[in-house]
Amino acid sequence: MNEYPGTREWTEAGVPHLDVRALAAPHPLIAILRRVQRMERDEELVVHHHRDPVMLYPELEAMGWEALPVEAPAGEVRLRLRALR
Amino acid sequence: MSTAGAFLGGASGRLLPASLPLRFFGAAVAYHLLAWLVLAVSSRDALPLDGGLGPPLAALHLLTLGVFGMTALGAAAQLLPVATRQAPVGEHALRAVWWLYTPGVAVLAWGMHSARPPWIALGAAAVMLPLAAWTVLVARHLVGARGMPGVLAHAWSALACLVLVLVTALLLVAGWLGWPAPGRQSLLPLHLLVGPFGFMGLLALGLSYILVPMFALAVPPPERTQLASCVLVVAGLLLAAASVLAPGVPLLQPLAWSAGSTGVLLHLYLMRQALATGMRQDLGRSFVLVKSAWAALLLALVLAGVLWSGLPLPHARAWLALALVAWLLGMVLGFLQRILPFLAALHAAAGRRRGPTASSLTHERALRLHIACHFAALALLALAIGLGSATFAQLGAFTGLAGACAFAVFYLHVLRRLRAARP
Numbered sequence: 098m099n100e101y102p103g104t105r106e107w108t109e110a111g112v113p114h115l116d117v118r119a120l121a122a123p124h125p126l127i128a129i130l131r132r133v134q135r136m137e138r139d140e141e142l143v144v145h146h147h148r149d150p151v152m153l154y155p156e157l158e159a160m161g162w163e164a165l166p167v168e169a170p171a172g173e174v175r176l177r178l179r180a181l182r
Numbered sequence: 183m184s185t186a187g188a189f190l191g192g193a194s195g196r197l198l199p200a201s202l203p204l205r206f207f208g209a210a211v212a213y214h215l216l217a218w219l220v221l222a223v224s225s226r227d228a229l230p231l232d233g234g235l236g237p238p239l240a241a242l243h244l245l246t247l248g249v250f251g252m253t254a255l256g257a258a259a260q261l262l263p264v265a266t267r268q269a270p271v272g273e274h275a276l277r278a279v280w281w282l283y284t285p286g287v288a289v290l291a292w293g294m295h296s297a298r299p300p301w302i303a304l305g306a307a308a309v310m311l312p313l314a315a316w317t318v319l320v321a322r323h324l325v326g327a328r329g330m331p332g333v334l335a336h337a338w339s340a341l342a343c344l345v346l347v348l349v350t351a352l353l354l355v356a357g358w359l360g361w362p363a364p365g366r367q368s369l370l371p372l373h374l375l376v377g378p379f380g381f382m383g384l385l386a387l388g389l390s391y392i393l394v395p396m397f398a399l400a401v402p403p404p405e406r407t408q409l410a411s412c413v414l415v416v417a418g419l420l421l422a423a424a425s426v427l428a429p430g431v432p433l434l435q436p437l438a439w440s441a442g443s444t445g446v447l448l449h450l451y452l453m454r455q456a457l458a459t460g461m462r463q464d465l466g467r468s469f470v471l472v473k474s475a476w477a478a479l480l481l482a483l484v485l486a487g488v489l490w491s492g493l494p495l496p497h498a499r500a501w502l503a504l505a506l507v508a509w510l511l512g513m514v515l516g517f518l519q520r521i522l523p524f525l526a527a528l529h530a531a532a533g534r535r536r537g538p539t540a541s542s543l544t545h546e547r548a549l550r551l552h553i554a555c556h557f558a559a560l561a562l563l564a565l566a567i568g569l570g571s572a573t574f575a576q577l578g579a580f581t582g583l584a585g586a587c588a589f590a591v592f593y594l595h596v597l598r599r600l601r602a603a604r605p
Contacts, residue, residue: 101401121262123327123396128398130461155400155539 101128109143116145118173129178133162134175138180141165146174198260198270200529200600202277205258207522209284210514212247215586216288217241218559220295222411222579234435235302235358240295245507246311248287250382253514255279255316257521258387262320262337265392268329272319279319283312299358306355310348317341317348332408337435338386339416347373347421369428376505379442380419384514387415387449394453397469397520398460403452411448418442435490440512443483468519474557475512481505500567508560510583517587519549522596530603537601545595548588555585 100106103124105116115132117125129144130153134136144164157164161181169175224237263270290305292298323339327334350373363369378553395402421438425431453476456464482505489498523540531537562578565571 121267123392123402127395127399127401127461134461 101131104128112143112177114140114143114145117143118147126150126156129153130156130160133157133160133178140142140179144176144178146176147167147172149174150176184372196527198273198276200525200526202273202280203256203260203525203599204522205280206252206259206599207281208593210249210256210518211586211590212251213244213252213287214405214515215583215590216291217248218579218586220244220291221452222576222583224295234295235294236334237295240291242503243294244287244291245511246377246382250286250510250514251516252283254382254385255283257517258320259316260525261392262323262333265330265333266323266435267329268323270324271323272484275319277317279312282308283316285295286312299355299360301374303355303359310352311342313348314605317344318482330392330405332403332405332412332460333388333391335409335412336391339412340381340384342374342421343384346376347381347570350376351476360476368426373383375419375422375426378510379422384412384415384512386510387446387458389517390449393517393520394472395456395460397462397465398457399462400456400460403456407448407452411445411452414441414445414448416445439483439487439490443487446479446483452481467549468516471512471519471553471556472517475509475516476511478505478508482509497567497570498511501564504560504563506569511556515552516558519544522593526596526600526603530600532604538599543596543599543603545592548592548595552585552588552592555581555588559585 101117101124103117103120105119107114117128120128125146129150132142138161154164157178158181162178163181164176164178167175167177180181217499218241220237221241224241238474255488259270259276280603284307286305288305289301290309293301293303293305320337324334324337324341350369353363354366357366357369391402391408394400418438418441419433421441425434425438428434457469482502485495485498485505488495495501520540523543526543527538529541530543559578559582562574562581566574568577
């Protein structure tokens with residue numbers, strides 16, 4: 098699976114999840130972008146982050162992807178990543 | 183744009199107010215201009231830098247304290263909280279540091295320029311006090327730090343060197359005032375060792391482990407290798423300091439040079455790996471400056487080795503000084519080219535899901551002119567040293583001044599764009 102060290106990955110309802118909360122900066126950004134790079138355009142990914150990665154969005158956009166906020170428990174930011182349609 | 187952003191952006195709670203880092207960077211931009219100006223108007227009659235009072239010493243301190251120091255204070259204050267996963271500390275204290283330090287540099291430089299020890303003493307006090315306060319602030323912050331042991335080791339070592347910079351500077355000023363102080367023959371080499379190589383060098387090496395992977399979208403180098411490089415560089419500095427204090431002891435200098443050079447080579451290897459494996463391969467003009475800075479660092483090490491070995495190389499000290507300036511100036515300006523628009527984009531995006539990209543806030547034409555002038559200025563200064571020509575020195579200084587003006591245009595453009603883009 099070529100997992101990024103320090104991340105956790107699992108699948109829920111057929112959608113892969115990536116937890117980067119244990120990582121120190123700038124690892125979360127790299128881990129997310131590397132994971133997205135390996136994905137097919139019809140795939141989605143749910144990311145679990147400890148903060149709102151505001152500047153991840155332009156990077157994703159440049160790759161043709163977007164991030165949509167998903168409801169998450171307090172102290173966590175959860176995003177659903179999918180290819181721009 | 184700025185991947186970098188994701189790093190800081192992912193930590194918006196750890197961001198200082200924009201005005202705080204930007205005022206440090208702004209002062210650095212202004213002092214960059216002033217340093218070249220002082221050199222330009224005085225280089226005809228004051229080229230050989232012998233460490234004595236006068237315009238060259240003033241220009242040198244405008245660069246070291248005004249450009250390198252100012253950038254280091256601002257960058258470390260903003261980057262360390264993010265790297266160590268803590269809230270920024272001492273916002274008011276940082277403001278006070280800036281208000282005292284900024285005019286202090288000007289007063290000190292004026293005192294050196296006009297060879298007036300009382301002004302030097304006043305400026306030195308106004309510079310040392312905020313530097314000491316900044317040291318305490320950063321040390322307090324580092325005590326509670328989590329993660330990034332490589333960066334932390336560099337930061338602690340840089341702080342220790344800063345304390346030594348302050349102590350040696352204090353004693354040098356005491357000497358100028360005619361007060362009892364140890365001889366300049368040991369104080370000056372120590373000051374020159376722990377200033378550029380110790381404080382600035384270690385901080386540049388440490389912050390590179392954050393900035394380079396961030397900009398290149400690369401996995402940061404292994405912590406153990408970062409630590410190994412840090413240990414080697416610190417060992418080199420300690421051995422070099424020992425060789426100054428105990429000049430009769432054999433092997434200290436070769437050992438110092440070997441340890442320091444190995445540490446630097448290891449660091450450069452890690453940087454090369456980060457760049458080679460990063461997701462972003464085209465890093466633009468800023469990394470041309472950064473790479474030139476690394477080349478200048480290697481050259482500085484070679485020249486230091488030549489000086490210590492006693493090989494007869496004409497103007498070796500002047501070459502070494504130029505290589506050090508090329509290293510630190512290339513590093514600082516290269517990183518600032520990236521940090522400024524990225525920081526502005528980050529603040530402009532506050533409260534919005536999508537803000538302006540860093541590339542939309544930059545000023546490509548000004549940066550293109552700056553880099554051309556930067557390299558031309560260094561080349562002309564090298565010619566001036568080689569030929570012993572004051573004309574080339576002055577030409578180089580004026581070219582550097584033109585580049586500094588272009589960089590100032592870039593800075594003001596970023597500020598204007600930030601103001602316009604803010605929600």
